[in-house]
């Protein structure tokens with residue numbers, strides 16, 4: 001029985017075993033989301049033909065998290081870099097991993113064009129409602145009333161608009177027979193794994209564009225303890241509806 005205590009943790013093959021200490025802040029959502037993605041890649045046996053791209057922002061700290069061919073690019077440019085790889089090497093499963101700032105502010109035009117053109121890739125947008133890496137400024141997704149470094153009295157929609165709804169925006173412009181568009185949350189990692197498996201399957205089967213927005217947590221910039229962090233995530237789940245928006249018929253059986 002004591003032998004069990006000395007067994008190393010079981011890691012997914014798609015995780016880099018030599019990554020060392022986490023580069024993310026304690027309690028960050030990125031680590032949970034990436035670990036779940038690695039498990040989904042393993043369960044679908046896609047590791048050897050997957051290419052991973054990470055953006056600027058805290059997502060770039062994923063550059064050595066996975067044992068996959070990886071490229072790091074600037075704000076939202078990860079999307080065109082990844083579909084460039086897929087176009088050059090058809091059959092590659094390309095993943096662009098970005099923050100809500102990268103995907104919905106400076107890189108929004110890339111996301112829109114990839115979605116409209118049904119590029120055969122997976123875009124994962126991690127929504128933590130702020131610009132995490134640069135110290136917690138307002139992002140397109142900041143919620144009404146939310147205090148950030150640049151909205152010290154709370155975001156006022158009269159002045160800066162309402163929060164951008166990435167998944168709904170993408171759903172409005174994709175080919176609904178071929179694309180997969182959904183919003184998930186890091187409060188339910190089991191459901192997130194199924195979501196990633198559907199999104200990856202849609203790409204691996206050459207059907208079309210997959211978009212997964214994941215509601216995530218940023219305790220450092222939110223200045224929240226564990227309880228407050230997950231309470232904030234519940235508020236986000238009320239503001240950004242979790243669930244599938246566009247699902248091709250072929251994916252219905254994927255678990």
Ligand SMILES: Cc1ncc(C[n+]2csc(CCOP(=O)(O)OP(=O)(O)O)c2C)c(N)n1
Nearest residue numbers: 056057058059099100101102130131132133
């Ligand atoms: C053109 C340009 N403007 C600003 C920056 C500074 N910058 C680096 S990361 C970042 C915020 C990224 O926020 P987000 O995409 O939401 O990712 P997060 O860090 O929250 O995961 C900004 C503004 C930059 N690198 N390049």
Ligand code: SF4
Nearest residue numbers: 024025028058132218
């Ligand atoms: S700043 Fe926020 S998003 Fe970035 S690593 Fe820290 S907790 Fe995670």
